[in-house]
Amino acid sequence: MKDTGFNDQGHFCSGHNACAGCAEALAMRVVLNEVGEDAIGVVAPSCVAIILGAHPNNSAKIPFIHGTIESAAASAAGVKQALIAQGKNDTTVLCFAGDGGTYDIGLQSLSSVAERNEDILYVCFDNEGYMNTGGQKSSSTPRAAATGSTPLGKTTRKKNMVEILAAHRIPYIATASTSHMGDLAEKVRKAKAIRGTKVLIIIIPCLPGWGVADDAATKVARLAVETGVFPLFEIEDGVKYTMSVGEKTKEIGSYLELQKRYRHLDDEGREGLQAEVNENWERLAEIAGK
Numbered sequence: 558m559k560d561t562g563f564n565d566q567g568h569f570c571s572g573h574n575a576c577a578g579c580a581e582a583l584a585m586r587v588v589l590n591e592v593g594e595d596a597i598g599v600v601a602p603s604c605v606a607i608i609l610g611a612h613p614n615n616s617a618k619i620p621f622i623h624g625t626i627e628s629a630a631a632s633a634a635g636v637k638q639a640l641i642a643q644g645k646n647d648t649t650v651l652c653f654a655g656d657g658g659t660y661d662i663g664l665q666s667l668s669s670v671a672e673r674n675e676d677i678l679y680v681c682f683d684n685e686g687y688m689n690t691g692g693q694k695s696s697s698t699p700r701a702a703a704t705g706s707t708p709l710g711k712t713t714r715k716k717n718m719v720e721i722l723a724a725h726r727i728p729y730i731a732t733a734s735t736s737h738m739g740d741l742a743e744k745v746r747k748a749k750a751i752r753g754t755k756v757l758i759i760i761i762p763c764l765p766g767w768g769v770a771d772d773a774a775t776k777v778a779r780l781a782v783e784t785g786v787f788p789l790f791e792i793e794d795g796v797k798y799t800m801s802v803g804e805k806t807k808e809i810g811s812y813l814e815l816q817k818r819y820r821h822l823d824d825e826g827r828e829g830l831q832a833e834v835n836e837n838w839e840r841l842a843e844i845a846g847k
């Protein structure tokens with residue numbers, strides 16, 4: 558995997574509203590800079606909407622429409638259709654949403670957009686919970702993680718959103734992390750060049766939501782990749798899987814110990830999570846033909 562950095566054109570401004578040290582602001586910076594000036598966004602209620610801010614203080618250089626969580630993807634598809642009607646076929650339409658907006662509340666609208674293969678780039682900032690409303694669990698929250706609504710740890714596994722999307726046979730799906738910035742930038746460039754529905758899911762360690770130190774978001778994001786908790790890969794046309802990082806090199810303990818949401822776990826709990834990660838990894842590696 559090439560780590561080529563990204564093309565910073567100043568499309569994400571300073572003075573934004575993210576918590577200091579938030580990886581989401583960095584992810585937004587990479588995505589907005591790679592997408593460029595000829596773009597319009599729709600954003601669902603989420604941390605990303607807070608970080609973008611309200612007019613006239615918005616932190617993006619391109620216009621964003623603040624939609625509802627349920628309909629953000631459909632709104633983005635509507636914007637694209639309006640642009641096509643005006644002959645502006647090349648303008649990129651973005652949809653930004655959190656995991657609650659993607660895995661839960663906006664799933665039906667994203668599914669319809671994917672089924673129609675609408676030409677939008679949908680970016681899910683996956684911080685594994687409803688974070689701007691106080692840190693409740695979403696269906697993206699992993700097993701055992703403590704949240705505001707699962708204080709003893711979630712009892713079910715993280716929903717496999719990537720496979721749900723793959724079943725729609727859309728042209729491009731990828732997972733990404735700010736710890737692998739060149740890879741993220743490359744995936745945005747690739748998605749931008751494809752016509753149809755493209756979805757990027759970016760792992761975002763949330764400082765207050767995960768109980769991560771202010772200076773540790775990128776370290777935790779890197780460990781999510783290196784332990785295989787959040788594998789980086791691409792899926793083309795719903796069937797062609799390519800691993801972006803082909804090996805997992807660390808045990809899960811190094812990842813868990815940097816987060817307060819797992820501090821209640823005993824050895825048995827940690828071993829259970831390691832077994833789940835191993836099983837998911839082997840299954841993915843087999844599909845990807847590694």
Ligand SMILES: Cc1ncc(C[n+]2csc(CCOP(=O)(O)OP(=O)(O)O)c2C)c(N)n1
Binds near residue numbers: 603604689
């Ligand atoms: C239908 C609906 N239900 C609830 C809300 C309140 N709400 C606003 S943002 C949000 C959390 C969304 O979580 P997520 O999409 O994961 O974004 P995050 O805040 O974690 O970035 C909720 C529940 C809403 N706006 N609309």
Ligand code: SF4
Binds near residue numbers: 689761
């Ligand atoms: S609550 Fe979490 S995801 Fe939201 S801005 Fe703060 S650190 Fe970032």
Ligand SMILES: [Mg+2]
Binds near residue numbers: 655682683686
């Ligand atoms: Mg979230």
